[in-house]
Amino acid sequence: MSEKKLHPAIICRCLDRTQEDMIGAFHMMIDFLGIDGADINAFRRFSWGTTGFCQGRGCLALMQRIYVNEMRKLDVRISPDELKYKARSPAQPVPLGIFAKNNLEEV
Amino acid sequence: MSVDRRIWEHPVLTWDRGEPVKFTFDGKGVVAYKNETIAAALYAAGIMSFTQSSILHRPRGPFCMIGKCSQCLMRVNGIPHVRTCITPVEEGMVVETENPHESEFPTPVSSLEVERKTLSYDVIIVGAGPAGLSAAISAAKAGAKVAVLDQSPYPGGQLVKQTHKFFGTKESHAGTRGVDIADVLLSEVRDHENVDLYPMAQAVGYYAPEGMLTAVRTDGVNRYTLLMMKGRRYIVATGAMERTLAFPGNDLPGVMGAGAAQTLMNVFGIRPADEVLIIGAGNVGVIIAYQAAQAGIKVKAVIDILPKTGAYLVHAAKIRRMRMPILLRHTIKAVYGDGKVESAEIYEVDENFRPVPGSEKEIRVDGIWLAVGLTPSVEMLEKFGARMKFVPELGGYVPYRTQYLETSAPGVYVAGDASGIEEASTAIMEGRIAGTSAASSLGLGGDELEEERRQAMEWLDLFRESPDYKRIKQGIQKVLMGERV
Amino acid sequence: MKVLVIGSGTIGTSVSQELADKGVDVEIYDAKYLGYGATSRSLSVFSVQQRDRRLVKLALESVELAKELDRRLKEEANFPIGIFGERCPHVSVAFTERDYEILRDYSEVWRSEGIDVKDVSPGEVKEELLPWVDENSFYRALVTYDDYKAFTFPFTLGRVGLMRMKGGKVYKYREIKDFDTGGGRIKAAVMEDGHKADADVFVVAGGAKSREIAKKLDDPVKPIRVTTAGGFCTEPYKYLFKPVITVESKGYRLTQTLRNEFAAVVYDMGIDNPSYDIEESLRLLERIATVTVKLFPSFAYINVLRQWGAYLDYTDDGLPIVGWSRKYENLYYIYGFNNYGFSIGTAVAARAAVEIADGRRDQFLEDFRPYRE
């Protein structure tokens, strides 16, 4: 094989977070909050995952997997039901003008 | 000479592409057809790299083709962040690439036009796949006023992308091609005057304080319709989302979900690649391999990490006969290429899924399609406040439901893959159960409706008798609730 | 000394970190995940545009404390990004002459604390600060130049990190349901599963829900009003929009965040929220969209990415509730931070930590006591 560039494995395409970045963010979360303070929301906040253009559709499942795997390394078992994160509206990014009314008095 | 990746000859499909239209892409002229989206037209012209990623400045191309993955964002007529894969082309459009994280504020050439509609229905169905359409037909027969919303311009859900014949029972249209089943269901829906079908309408939220479902229809880059809908009952039939995988190079243009490849090939008649590696030898992977061959694409291999294929044997045998290698116990190591997919490295694993040393192989391909499973699309159910549980047998988080498919949110039903990953036949039957139940809970219909529901439940049970369904049945038990009062 | 803090919002984490710095043994408990309440829904602007002189003073003090926190997070905890942005203009927009008169009264308060205020026409706003604004859309504006934008999460979660470096502890999903009391003291906080945590001092920093705690303890503190609020965040765009925009008459505020997104909020939808609902609502989306598009027509094309609901704790005199309980000698209240938990709360929490750790009374906090009329 000719010399080839090994690309990163991307977890979050929107904000360009690689697998390494995500694992790094996980451990930073543990350093800052400890296991007792950590949860999927904190992981989102330390990694910025789920906050980009795709609203988490590309990354959430991969992040959940990283979360479970890294926690297991710390001897903590996580049930998937703890990892449910409720996606917010709108379910698709929409131009804000769609919701604008004509008159300020109406709102 | 300009590149044209459109498929002009196909054994099964034909496309109504519409009149040619011209637009510019980064200043250069592109010829497209009226019924194409911007992304489809660009792909047809051989353009694979659609954006620069925000921080690492990596080239990216469409991954989902249904407006979700955000890898096709461009500036169109001065409007940043346009999802080009779901935006129709228009004559004279100015399309430009940009780093979406650093895009300039909007400099629109025309102002936003919004038509607001406030509507009420007996039953509102989100999703016009086999489940949603069947639900609509059943509820409509009972006399309910029904709305069906779908984000896609082509209602029919996954069926639209299926060129193969289905098996199963007569009641679930066995022996008919997926696309044709969609047509049958659609024409039946259209026969009912009390059903309004809203294609290209994306449900964006359910607002509990107002009791309002909102949906947005994109009629063009600057034209939208806002639907504000109140339903007495809701049926969520939003289907499934594709899973992804993390491996080096997983973001290179040319790597895409199987659904995106199907959309390009079967909906738009565009060859997404010339030579592909398909990851996942379940039903989707195997069927898409067959479809690739129909589209004149060479399938270099279909690989699966499991020791046996999850696909129906008929399908697997068919592609083996066509000499497409199905490599079991194989997985992907990395994808290489400069700006786009050029090759893939795969390796074999042992029974503990550990790499077998020295088994690495390099395959030259320009497309990698991921068919690594589906997970239920449950966002709308969450917005309705339905209680969810993670059930691996059903593919992910799914709602608790009664035998009549009502969720823990009163008046909100679920049907099809959104209730757990199964297939079109079961989706059709679940759709009927949800549709009849929603109508009957409104006091509509009579004995005939009861009979239809009874039959659908019986067929569903019968269908699930097959040993393949043992796991799924176990999964359903975990989220089955007693009847609501 | 051991202190148990109820609530991990910006107030709970600020008090805790300040206490940990003084060598106090601290534990934070939150009913939900860290920062769940108003804090994670906040715009976290540090604003001097307050309605009371005392609050303007505290706002200036908060800015200095936040800068210090930013420095410490980088130096002591290797935090990779800054959590406190640059000084930015704050444009308060008046749609009508009447709105303008009200704003002018507030601006006298700002001026009296030495804040530079400019009274500008729409044309000047467009020329000098906001080229995207429709100059026909509003009457006049008042501009100050001493506000700052902060990163909400690193600000609170970063503090937790500093606190833990000093031995503090934090527990998520542990709601304090009840208390063991006796002899005019709180002996232990009791959780749902019956688990008890004892401490020498208990600090109530439960935001709006603090009133439930006071009720449980039958402590007649000043009532608060809990209102429905919320906001939304858009996709990111090039960072060009530096000012913070406020429309007081609509309870509206907008800015481009340090993450390049636009975030816009409404503080008070005029709806009381007895159940602490955080449901997303259509009317909130409509209000924010309408005001935004009115001022910035081309922003109609900016995409909303996610919205959220919120609740806020208001007092009728607009001042927070800070100080020792009269009923239980080791119970300290700190909540009622209206829409200024970051702006004012940062300084108040630091002062409260001194009161709690040293037992000294801070004269400046006397006007905020829990039993005032």
Ligand SMILES: Cc1cc2nc3c(=O)[nH]c(=O)nc-3n(C[C@H](O)[C@H](O)[C@H](O)COP(=O)(O)OP(=O)(O)OC[C@H]3O[C@@H](n4cnc5c(N)ncnc54)[C@H](O)[C@@H]3O)c2cc1C
């Ligand atoms: C939309 C919006 C925008 C805002 N913008 C700004 C701004 O720009 N600048 C600014 O300065 N301020 C702003 N604010 C106000 C600011 O966010 C709040 O004042 C501040 O966050 C209040 O912090 P807190 O710690 O008092 O309360 P909260 O953040 O509400 O924290 C209280 C915590 O206590 C927990 N809790 C409650 N009861 C219990 C119990 N019994 N047991 C355990 N835990 C319990 C809750 O779960 C919660 O996490 C904004 C607020 C909103 C909603």
